[in-house]
Amino acid sequence: MSIAPIQTIRTQVLVIGSGAAGQTAAIAAGRNGADTLLVENAGFLGGISATLPWLGFHDRDYRLIVKGIPLEFCRRLQQAGAASAHEFDPKCASAISIDSHWWKILLMQLMREAGVRLLLHTQVVDTIREGDRIRGVIVENKSGRQRIEADVTIDCSGDGDVAARGGVPWEKGRTADGLVQAPTLVFKLGGVDRAAFIGGCKDPAVNYREWIAPYPDLREKMMRRIDRMNVIICGGYARLVEQARLAGDFEVPQSRVVGVKLHRPDEYLVVMTRVLGLDPTDVRSLTDAYAKVYEQIPILVKFFKTYVPGFVQSHLREIAPMLGVRESRRIMGDYLLTGDDLIAGRVFDDAVSMGGYHIDIHRPAGTWVDSHNVRTYTIPLRSLIARDVDGLLMAGKCLSATHEAIASTRVVPICQGQGQAVGTVAALAVKAGTSVRQVPVAKLQDTLAAQGAEFGRTVGEPNWQVIEEVGQLPFDEPPTTGDKDAASSVAAAWVPATIK
Ligand SMILES: Cc1cc2nc3c(=O)[nH]c(=O)nc-3n(C[C@H](O)[C@H](O)[C@H](O)COP(=O)(O)OP(=O)(O)OC[C@H]3O[C@@H](n4cnc5c(N)ncnc54)[C@H](O)[C@@H]3O)c2cc1C
Incomplete structure (x- = not known):
């Protein structure tokens, strides 16, 4: 040889x-x-x-x-x-x-x-x-x-x-x-009803953005702009997640909806798959993480369709090509x-x-x-x-x-x-x-x-x-x-x- x-x-x-x-x-x-x-x-x-x-x-x-x-x-x-x-936002600027x-x-x-x-x-x-x-x-x-x-x-x-x-x-x-931040494999949903989604954001009970909820002035400003916003960052919906968990529909180590309404009117990026305890420099740990997040995606797609306003007709459009290691x-x-x-x-x-x-x-x-x-x-x-x-x-x-x-x-x-x-x-x-x-x-x-x-x-x-x-x-x-x-x-x- x-x-x-x-x-x-x-x-x-x-x-x-x-x-x-x-x-x-x-x-x-x-x-x-x-x-x-x-x-x-x-x-x-x-x-x-x-x-x-x-x-x-x-x-x-x-x-x-x-x-x-x-x-x-x-x-x-x-x-x-x-x-x-650039869309402005009080938490992420x-x-x-x-x-x-x-x-x-x-x-x-x-x-x-x-x-x-x-x-x-x-x-x-x-x-x-x-x-x-x-x-x-x-x-x-x-x-x-x-x-x-x-x-x-x-x-x-x-x-x-x-x-x-x-x-x-x-x-x-x-x-x-020595634990690192939880990683996430992001995926995109298509077929989102933008008007219904924004309707949900306007409902205080949904609480789509927890950071601003304690500040009525900020929330009011956000509500004034939300219909014309191209990018809407979400971090909340805790009650919906809890409701889904109690119904046995949410086996993901997450307690909030984390995601972004993208500029394409029917698209939403879901940032919610999650693995605890990953070592990103160990290939077995990485492989295991991929297996887990791929299991979580169908659960999350169903969760959005069933529980979140605006997603009834949504579908899985794209999965990111690589696990997001933070x-x-x-x-x-x-x-x-x-x-x-x-x-x-x-x-x-x-x-x-x-x-x-x-x-x-x-x-x-x-x-x-x-x-x-x-x-x-x-x-x-x-x-x-x-x-x-x-x-x-x-x-x-x-x-x-x-x-x-x-x-x-x-x-x-x-x-x-x-x-x-x-x-x-x-x-x-x-x-x-x-x-x-x-x-x-x-x-x-x-x-x-x-x-x-x-x-x-x-x-x-x-x-x-x-x-x-x-x-x-x-x-x-x-x-x-x-x-x-x-x-x-x-x-x-x-x-x-x-x-x-
Ligand atoms: C799930 C998730 C959501 C996030 N959300 C946002 C967000 O909404 N907005 C935002 O601004 N930031 C966000 N971030 C943060 C941000 O995206 C990343 O931290 C940032 O992009 C990291 O850039 P980087 O160049 O350091 O690393 P990476 O983007 O990871 O790039 C590293 C590159 O090196 C290559 N590489 C690795 N090892 C080797 C090797 N041995 N040989 C050759 N090539 C190699 C990889 O293939 C990769 O292309 C998010 C991060 C994650 C994980």
Whole structure:
């Protein structure tokens, strides 16, 4: 038996994963002149960003805080008639609903335009490490095994695969027990009667959005707008779920309807399948999770048709191509971003992107979520550079952040903003022939600013008009709502400094 020699591929910047973080990293690196290769395990680009609406372009004051390439994505999708406008919401600030398939098509086009080379259906199986330097990865695909050598490698795998195989420190799950946020396989229902659905939202007894229910002023504002809203975020219907459970029609570890009325009039995205105790880095655990969520989908389809206003004629239209893993390995970097940084709205000297989405922990061992509002915060370059080694950056779910902080930074636009930052700094480093840490922060920030990225320079005043129209939840809402989960992250593992 003869073993074929391993083919070697050379690139300046290597990006692993094409999700929200990897897509912008690759495009930014390519546009900034670096020879860039993007490796993706799936047969399409986009990762989880291609399966759901994007939340969190705005902060609590309804100011646009993610701009640059992510905002360009929105404009390109909107120009193609494949996305809604940003819809404002008092809990999530804003949401834009996209056509998943057009997003995959557009991403291919954007990669081509940026000169990014692609390797799809290709999985990282090992990391090339020489001393304290990460030199690239080993991949496997239909062609066999290849060695990819790179000046800078960017881990946007969502699982920190490059870091883990390269002996770079990482953490997973909450401090108390290592459990990660519950994962969800999202699916789409078609044939929804929009008018009947909105009728249900208007019924206070249905309580489709629990966050705003205690605030009559906010609810009234929402009711004034709801008929013309293109994207309607739901988190509630607790009584209907309970009724179904008592009737034996709801065997899912969830206590609320979580979902989004999408911009297509008859479409609704269900975000309710759920698995407790997943280890996303263990293939048996993952396989088991897939088996469970596929069992839950028919139960949920029947639940919607039977119990939820507007869904009698609905049908299962689409199941997302990959399980939505909210949290996996977080790579430890030069700085560890914390929940307290977010709540305080910390402004770092080496800020390269921003966020303002609330801390939104899908309870690892309970139902629904723990939430805590945050101020508009920045993300420092140091939390995007892997600790103890040279040549490795990360973004998205792999960010150097705690379990609590990642629960805010993980939404699509905030991951995309980080991606633009790491792609840009990688390109600047290879152009200068230096390590990433030697790139002057001011030069990086000026480059990012010139390319439209936001990290605090041009945020401006609160958007008073939207504040008036939509309203704001109090910053100090109780940190948890809904079911109290004895082992919940807030209760057991973490009390933010500000509420101690
Ligand atoms: C169920 C669910 C609902 C959510 N809802 C919303 C929402 O409504 N709005 C919102 O803005 N955010 C939402 N989020 C958060 C957000 O979608 C994700 O956190 C974000 O998209 C993560 O981006 P990422 O690039 O870090 O990772 P991913 O999107 O997971 O991308 C990682 C990519 O790397 C590839 N990959 C992994 N391992 C390897 C390997 N070894 N070799 C090669 N390729 C590899 C994967 O195939 C994937 O394409 C949700 C998340 C989940 C799970």
